[in-house]
Amino acid sequence: MELLHCRSVADVVAAVKSGRRLVPRGGGHCFVDRTSAADVVLDLSGLHTIAVAHDGVATIGAGALLGQVYGELHNVGRALPAGCGPTVGIAGLTLGGGIGLVGRKYGLTCDRLVGAQVVLADGSVVECDADREPDLFWALRGAGGGQFGVVTEFRFKTIAEPxxxxxxxxxxxxxxxxxxxxxxxxxxxxxxxxxxxxxxxxxxxxxxxxxxxxxxxxxxxxxxxxxxxxxxxxxxxxxxxxxxxxxxxxxxxxxxxxxxxxxxxxxxxxxxxxxxxxxxxxxxxxxxxxxxxxxxxxxxxxxxxxxxPAAYANGSGHVYPNFPDLTLADGPTAYHGVNLARLRAVKQVYDPDRFFDFPQAV
Ligand SMILES: Cc1cc2nc3c(=O)[nH]c(=O)nc-3n(C[C@H](O)[C@H](O)[C@H](O)COP(=O)(O)OP(=O)(O)OC[C@H]3O[C@@H](n4cnc5c(N)ncnc54)[C@H](O)[C@@H]3O)c2cc1C
Structure with a gap:
């Protein structure tokens, strides 16, 4: 399997258009190995720039890690509700949700997402937000890890650093x-x-x-x-x-x-x-x-x-998509619950040939 370092959106597009099966990598902390069936691991660490506009919206490259995100936002008095591990990728964390110490006040990391740039399975580059490609934008916020496209850039509504x-x-x-x-x-x-x-x-x-x-x-x-x-x-x-x-x-x-x-x-x-x-x-x-x-x-x-280590009889049966577990009898239902049917419909629109795929994908 090849490790391909991307430094630009054009690099990502070229990799997708090569047709080889690929798995995007942000911080590389996924709890399960989703790379074994891939030809290429797309290392996005070269896409790590962070810029904060006057309205507090931060544009963050998909290769940025949480330690860098907190540090650079701190320098301009801003912050994001997100997790603790400094080497965790903003990409994987956000696309699966993003639970953290101020989330009970400010929500999941994905709840602060206002837009994203995505390279789709056909190599096209789209911007998505509440108005553009709204179904894709919906799917990225909690089920976006490696199954709808390669996110190259996130836009977040930051908070004043408390x-x-x-x-x-x-x-x-x-x-x-x-x-x-x-x-x-x-x-x-x-x-x-x-x-x-x-x-x-x-x-x-x-x-x-x-x-x-x-x-x-x-x-x-x-x-x-x-x-x-x-x-x-x-x-x-x-x-x-x-x-x-x-x-x-x-x-x-x-x-x-x-x-x-x-x-x-x-x-x-x-x-x-x-x-x-x-x-x-x-x-x-x-x-x-x-x-x-x-x-x-x-x-x-x-x-x-x-x-x-033990399961408890009165659990909800719902599992955090960022803590994937290959022993689950029905992973997609456990991760996505009532949203699974809509996610499958979105998958059908954006990736009908399952170019982006792994066990337990929707
Ligand atoms: C030390 C540590 C601390 C943690 N703390 C927290 C915490 O406080 N809160 C919390 O909610 N979670 C936490 N987690 C879990 C963490 O959210 C997940 O492990 C998450 O998937 C890691 O993202 P990553 O980018 O580092 O991993 P990766 O393995 O790079 O990515 C995870 C998944 O997302 C996909 N992906 C990555 N980049 C992209 C992209 N650009 N476009 C599309 N798909 C992409 C990958 O293909 C993979 O399927 C922690 C994990 C660790 C190891």
Whole structure:
């Protein structure tokens, strides 16, 4: 398999027109290997420029990585709600959704997308947004990874970079499962300004989070959680930290990429015995104030995302497209739910010969 470095849109067009089966690569962090059936991996890292206009719209090349995005936006006082890993590609993250520490306030990364430039399977270059190629624009926001075309450029409505209170706690907890129970009740309903994520691994409990509120109101909110958990949580809070710095400081808080881990959304607390390593990400807030069919991202009624070695009987059956899992019986339904039929229709229009394809594609 050939690794082809693209430095321009013309390079991407030439690669697509060559007719060889290709897989686009942004940050290269896809949890499953989608390259084995490809002739060419299209490395887009050469397309990484970032420019911010006066109206706050950022034009970002598809090869940019999150660390670079946060850094360059910070330099002009702007930010995007997005994930933590600095080497994660803005492309893969956005095209599958984009969950992060200010998402409960500002939505998914893909919810901030206002336009994109795409090279289609026939080698044509199209601009898509709410008015131009609206079905393609809809599909890219939650189901766009590698299956409708090669995105060369994204346009995002940025936010003013907020100053935040950074939240962390890492301790051997006497009652980790009670903490997990309390978290499931409290964190998904916390005010949008505060996000608190939990990992429990044996007796070890780790909380990471961020709040758009100053120190004292943040402390007061966390006291509610502590009281529910019935234990003293050794929170360490740092106030007045720019979002980009909070993100950089949580660079190591990564999802598990091992084949033994499964992930699923939940719209209610877990039933059954809690066991093993469990990583809970709070949903709710702005994520859920977007209609399920407004974008291709179908998971708009969930309370949290869980990564764990075990499956729980009361899971929603819905799976985050950015945490793909080849063991799923019906991946496309799990990833796209009620939006799958429309996605298949869009696929039929933009890529009827399945030039862009992989196991579990729509
Ligand atoms: C360390 C780490 C931290 C993470 N943290 C978060 C987090 O906080 N929040 C979150 O939501 N997710 C997170 N994730 C998951 C992440 O969103 C996915 O792994 C995502 O797919 C990575 O995108 P990528 O560009 O790096 O990967 P890639 O492997 O390059 O791309 C992923 C998919 O998108 C396709 N693709 C890539 N570029 C394009 C393009 N230009 N046009 C069309 N298709 C394209 C690829 O073909 C592939 O199918 C994290 C992952 C890791 C490894």
């Amino acid at each position: 100053m935040m209170t950074r939240i962390a706690a890492d301790w051997a907890a006497p009652n980790p499962m009670e903490i997990a129970q309390a978290w499931q009740v409290w964190a998904p309903d916390a005010p949008d300004d505060l996000t608190l994520n939990l990992t429990v691994d044996g007796a070890q409990a780790v909380l990471i989070g961020a709040s758009l509120l100053p120190l004292e109101p943040t402390r007061a909110l966390l006291a509610e959680f502590t009281s529910l958990a019935g234990t003293a949580v050794p929170f360490v809070l740092h106030a007045d930290v720019p979002l980009s710095e909070v993100k950089a400081s949580f660079a190591d808080a990564t999802p598990s990429e091992t084949a033994e881990m499964h992930s699923e959304f939940f719209d209610q607390p877990l039933t059954g015995e809690l066991a093993g390593r469990m990583a809970f990400t709070a949903m709710g807030g702005a994520y859920n104030r977007v209609a399920t069919d407004a974008t291709a991202f179908a998971h708009r009624n969930e309370r949290f995302l869980l990564e764990s």
